[in-house]
Amino acid sequence: MSVGPVQAVFPPRRPGAGRAYGIVVVLVLCCLLLLGLIGWRGWSSHERRSSEARQNAAVLATAAARQADDAVMTVDLALLAVVREAETALDRADFFGDLAEFLAERAAALPQVGGLFIFSGNGDWVANSLRSLPKDANNADRAYFIHHRDHPGSELHIGRPLKSRVSGEWVLPLSRRISRPDGSFAGVALATVPVNYLQSFYQQLDPGGGDIALLRDDGATLARHPFMEAALGASQAGSVLLRAYQATPVEGAARASSVLDGVDREYAYRRCDRYPLLALAGVPRAAWFAPWKEDALLQGAAVLGLVLVAAVGGAGYLRQWRRSLSLAQRLRASERRLSDLADNLPLLAMRLDAAHRVDFCNSAGRAWFAVSPHRARRLPLAEIVGGALYEQWQPMLDRALTGERVEFECVAVLAGRALDLRMVCMPDRAHDAAVQGVILLGRDITAQKAGERRIRTIANNTPARIAFIDTDLRFAYVNGRNDAATGMDADQMLGRTMEEAYGAAIYAMLEAHASVALAGQRVEFEYSVEQGGERRVLHASYVPEHDGAGRVTGFYSLTHDVTAFKEAEQKLARLARFDALTGLPNRSHLTERLGEALQRSDRVVALLRIGIDRFDELSDSLGHQGSDTLQKELAARLTRNCRSTDMVARLGADEFVVLMEGLAHADESRIVANKLMEALRQPFLLDGTLHEVAPTVGIALRQGDGSGADTLLRQAGSALRRARKAARQPA
Secondary structure (H helix, E strand, O other): OOOOOOOOOOOOOOOOHHHHHHHHHHHHHHHHHHHHHHHHHHHHHHHHHHHHHHHHHHHHHHHHHHHHHHHHHHHHHHHHHHHHHHHHOOOOOOOOHHHHHHHHHHHHHOOOOOEEEEEEOOOEEEEEOOOOOOOOOEOOOOHHHHHHHHOOOOOOEEOOOEEOOOOOOEEEEEEEEEEOOOOOEEEEEEEEEEHHHHHHHHHHHOOOOOEEEEEEOOOEEEEEEOOOHHHOOOEOOOOHHHHHHHHOOOEEEEEEEOOOOOOEEEEEEEEOOOOOEEEEEEEEHHHHOHHHHHHHHHHHHHHHHHHHHHHHHHHHHHHHHHOOOOHHHHHHHHHHHHHHHHHOOOOEEEEEEOOOEEEEEOHHHHHHHOOOOOOOOOOEHHHHHOHHHHHHHHHHHHHHHOOOOEEEEEEEEEOOEEEEEEEEEEEEEOOOOOEEEEEEEEEEOHHHHHHHHHHHHHHHOOOOEEEEEEOOOEEEEEOOOOOOOOOOOHHHHOOOEHHHHHOHHHHHHHHHHHHHHHOOOOEEEEEEEEEOOEEEEEEEEEEEEEOOOOOEEEEEEEEEEOHHHHHHHHHHHHHHHEOOOOOOEOHHHHHHHHHHHHHHOOOEEEEEEEEEEOHHHHHHHHHHHHHHHHHHHHHHHHHHOOOOOOEEEEEEOOEEEEEEEEEOOOHHHHHHHHHHHHHHHOOEEEOOEEEOOEEEEEEEEEOOOOOOHHHHHHHHHHHHHHHHHOOOOOO
């Protein structure tokens, strides 16, 4: 796209502009420097506070680890003494009973021990520091007992916390195996450390809101402050802290949210020196950083106040400077925006003066008429668009100069192509409302017109009447097909209402369907009309049209003449129920009619089944055409000799059936059968030669016994076979 001359985007520099910009830049730099210093100081303070939190947590974790190490070692020494005492007296039958006083003395000397117990090889209680044995007490199901029974090692076993069966409180089980001299399992020595003993120490350490816990190195929680019963024994194997411990096994720190209460803390951990235990201590970040946040907020508020003061001062100075800009600059910027907008419109935009000279032409117009930006200004319009096109436009331009808005369509040949254009001419008014020129807008609608022509061609050649009917039931569009109901062409129907076009009789059939379509529902229906002395069947579809707001603005009517289809449908229905050769009802129609007769008649119903003996021999002698003629003659004689209420049907080439209903008595059927036999025995004249047939009849009767159609047909067939065997006499 070619582009016109580029105007200056910025206005000329005014006196004092450099000084104003300099002051603003200095203020901005000072504010940024101040913000940077405060931010750096805040970040340094934050890092220092984080380091202090980790150090505090490390002190707590070290204290908890040492306390756990000392407590477990003290208990372990007591257990070793108990195990040695027990293993030296294993050869005595009552050695366990002599240890009760020994256990009581040991437990009394150790404040961290809740109780000392000895269990036999089968888990029975045999001695404890409580000086009493519960009846039938057995601990063979406890995890520590199973561990020692299945593992021959003599090391200390630290089990998961459990509830004591004696006191009901949570205890930490520490146990060792008692072995016989041959190494076989003799029992278990157990010491219980109340979890509350550890938690009371952790509570003294906690500065407030902290998390102090003792874990086995496999992640099982042994004790925790604050106390959470659900946490005891829970595994933290997948937590951030355990992963950090696995990477740095002795001691370390990490920031993490507790897997138990979700609180964000600065954690430190320390492994016990003697036992596979891990102490954790966490300081809550929210409480730890509260003073830092308060200080940071105060400093930030102060800095923000200074920045606001500087911003208000700078803004006031700039506002005073901006007021010195002239109104002409704003007007030029506005004109430039309008020019850019017009230059990028996907349609022709031109401004002409009163003499039809071009004052402005956008890029689309320059592309249409292949004119350069410089040449498109101040030239007469006729030189740009050509004399032929100018003659079409001139009357419209003159009307616009009188103050009238004019819209029109035209065809222009540009670059060897014929284009359909839609043009708008508007008066260009000065500030005093006087017309000083013309604004000319144009849009290429060639593709739209081509599409309309294609759609019109398709609609006019569609084998259906297509119309659009508005909400007043008036025809607004009709394609080129004559109306199937009235025979009227499109010009005769346009502008008329449905009642005027169709007449009152046909409109009465269509009115209800039109109301449904105007209510917004698609409707399809069929109706018939008399046209040219013939009855025509029409199929109509009414499809509602909606506007952007969903309101119905009318409906499309598509009408097809389906008379031929209906006639073919009727012929197919007749072929399905009647014999194509004789025109008599076939088996399907007979069965249907017989069922109806049996349902509606309380009187005698008779079924005469007539067969032609040796018909195949006779048919072969006559040939195909002669055989067909004979079958037609047989059907005709049977029909002539039956009552008008009787039904004659054909079951096969050599077999017919007569249905008689409403008989007063059964003998009537025999009379009719004899009459039919006599008629069929008369010779048939075929191709100048007389031929005789040998008919046989079998009769089945329904006399109120409830027989069905199929049953009666089988009975008639049986009667026919018996009649043939009985010298072809009626049976």
